[in-house]
Amino acid sequence: MESTRPNILVIQADQLNANCLGVYGNEVAQSPHIDAIGRSGAVFETAYSNFPLCAPSRFSMLSGRLASNIGAYDNGAEFPSSIPTLMHYLRHGGYHTCLSGKMHYVGADQLHGFEHRLTTDIYPGDFNWTGDWTEITPKFANDSRSFTGAGVCVRNVQMDYDEEVCHRAQRHLFDLARRDTQDPFLLFVSFTHPHDPYQCTQEYWDRYRHEDIDMPVVANIDPADDDPYSRRLRALSGLDKFQPSDEQTRIARHAYYGSVSYLDDMVGSLMATLHASGYGDNTIVVVTSDHGDNLGERGLWYKKNFFEDSARVPLVISVPGVSPVRVKQNVSLVDLLPTLTEFAQVRDALVEDSDGSPLNDLIAGSDNGWDNRVLVENLAEGAGAPAVMIRQDDLKYIHCDIDPPQLFDLDADPHELKNVVADPAYAEQAQSLQTQIEQTWDLKQLDLDIKVSQKRRLFLREVLSTGRRESWDYVAPDQCEGQVLRSTSVYNNWAYDNVLGLNNKP
Numbered sequence: 001m002e003s004t005r006p007n008i009l010v011i012q013a014d015q016l017n018a019n020c021l022g023v024y025g026n027e028v029a030q031s032p033h034i035d036a037i038g039r040s041g042a043v044f045e046t047a048y049s050n051f052p053l054c055a056p057s058r059f060s061m062l063s064g065r066l067a068s069n070i071g072a073y074d075n076g077a078e079f080p081s082s083i084p085t086l087m088h089y090l091r092h093g094g095y096h097t098c099l100s101g102k103m104h105y106v107g108a109d110q111l112h113g114f115e116h117r118l119t120t121d122i123y124p125g126d127f128n129w130t131g132d133w134t135e136i137t138p139k140f141a142n143d144s145r146s147f148t149g150a151g152v153c154v155r156n157v158q159m160d161y162d163e164e165v166c167h168r169a170q171r172h173l174f175d176l177a178r179r180d181t182q183d184p185f186l187l188f189v190s191f192t193h194p195h196d197p198y199q200c201t202q203e204y205w206d207r208y209r210h211e212d213i214d215m216p217v218v219a220n221i222d223p224a225d226d227d228p229y230s231r232r233l234r235a236l237s238g239l240d241k242f243q244p245s246d247e248q249t250r251i252a253r254h255a256y257y258g259s260v261s262y263l264d265d266m267v268g269s270l271m272a273t274l275h276a277s278g279y280g281d282n283t284i285v286v287v288t289s290d291h292g293d294n295l296g297e298r299g300l301w302y303k304k305n306f307f308e309d310s311a312r313v314p315l316v317i318s319v320p321g322v323s324p325v326r327v328k329q330n331v332s333l334v335d336l337l338p339t340l341t342e343f344a345q346v347r348d349a350l351v352e353d354s355d356g357s358p359l360n361d362l363i364a365g366s367d368n369g370w371d372n373r374v375l376v377e378n379l380a381e382g383a384g385a386p387a388v389m390i391r392q393d394d395l396k397y398i399h400c401d402i403d404p405p406q407l408f409d410l411d412a413d414p415h416e417l418k419n420v421v422a423d424p425a426y427a428e429q430a431q432s433l434q435t436q437i438e439q440t441w442d443l444k445q446l447d448l449d450i451k452v453s454q455k456r457r458l459f460l461r462e463v464l465s466t467g468r469r470e471s472w473d474y475v476a477p478d479q480c481e482g483q484v485l486r487s488t489s490v491y492n493n494w495a496y497d498n499v500l501g502l503n504n505k506p
């Protein structure tokens with residue numbers, strides 16, 4: 001018997017800038033499959049990562065909690081097994097839960113509520129990438145090879161990984177369709193594209209004319225005129241010593257667009273399989289990213305800051321039977337847990353309040369008194385102290401105890417070039433936002449907690465790298481096991497009972 005509750009397919013990219021998709025108004029981008037999902041669903045125009053860095057963003061999103069509330073301080077912070085996740089709640093409600101691809105889990109628990117995990121992770125599951133506020137340039141940071149190694153390639157390891165992620169997810173959809181039961185499912189498909197390296201194959205490079213590739217709107221800012229954190233961020237990845245030329249910048253951005261189209265084609269393949277397996281009419285589809293990419297704006301690349309290209313993410317949610325809508329309200333990734341548990345009819349199972357709010361009314365076209373505020377954190381290497389951001393309506397306020405505060409009016413100044421925190425016309429709003437920060441975070445205690453956590457993990461990283469090593473990295477089972485004949489089965493039963501959608505009539 002088919003379930004009346006919707007299936008859920010979440011497609012997550014890594015480091016995907018919302019501005020590089022057609023559905024968000026980019027006329028250069030070729031992203032027809034993601035754009036098509038947007039045309040059928042809710043497109044959130046101002047959605048944010050709650051922590052513009054891979055692991056903390058994902059831990060926060062899946063738990064519905066701010067990273068500071070679960071100890072997810074950087075890419076080497078453990079995701080505690082005791083934290084309930086979206087997958088736990090849906091699994092409790094009878095959903096089959098499965099992950100194909102990256103999730104950047106750190107720690108011995110590499111499932112966190114998923115019943116099945118189809119691939120290994122692309123990044124290490126240990127304390128190797130622990131943040132250290134005493135370091136200027138970590139050994140695992142990006143460097144100039146992002147630009148000297150950008151362009152066309154025949155193959156790279158990220159292509160190998162993502163194509164396996166897509167293939168195994170498609171095969172799992174067919175396996176689900178062949179089940180005797182039709183309990184609803186959550187399938188999470190997580191790609192590493194278009195994350196750097198800024199490389200693509202000739203096929204995807206040729207989809208764009210090099211002269212059509214748009215360049216950064218905001219030119220490289222002289223470090224002497226830049227804010228202190230941006231200067232630290234440059235040093236973190238060697239951008240204080242090497243700035244790509246205009247041509248290197250265009251090549252990197254061209255390859256990035258190629259990677260976006262490469263990702264988009266895999267999304268198209270997934271959607272075709274979703275429909276071929278019979279799930280197209282009863283599956284909520286979510287497309288998002290863990291954070292964006294600066295792509296040379298202000299002379300910055302990658303992520304780890306609160307500027308729009310880094311912190312803002314695409315978020316598209318297509319719900320069967322619900323009319324398309326463009327949502328202008330400010331939302332963030334912690335809103336996904338209450339939203340999807342509401343759709344799955346399992347919100348009563350939540351054992352603690354989420355730091356997010358359900359988006360269901362916004363998807364239905366009603367704001368219903370939406371609190372137009374999002375909270376974002378940056379606690380990783382380079383921060384030096386807890387850095388936090390509030391976006392309230394059109395205002396973005398950034399606070400860090402070791403840096404001067406910043407206030408941007410994104411309506412009047414969409415490129416965030418004028419810090420108006422000292423402007424008397426904004427004095428009342430600045431004070432109100434500062435008060436909200438003091439009421440939301442205990443930054444002094446958080447600073448102490450992070451430093452203790454870093455010290456512990458840096459010590460453990462050193463100790464656990466000596467002598468006998470036990471890996472936390474997930475090893476996926478042999479995926480062919482379900483497609484082969486063993487002596488416990490009869491050939492004809494195996495060959496003919498597992499066929500999906502046979503039509504042999506003339």
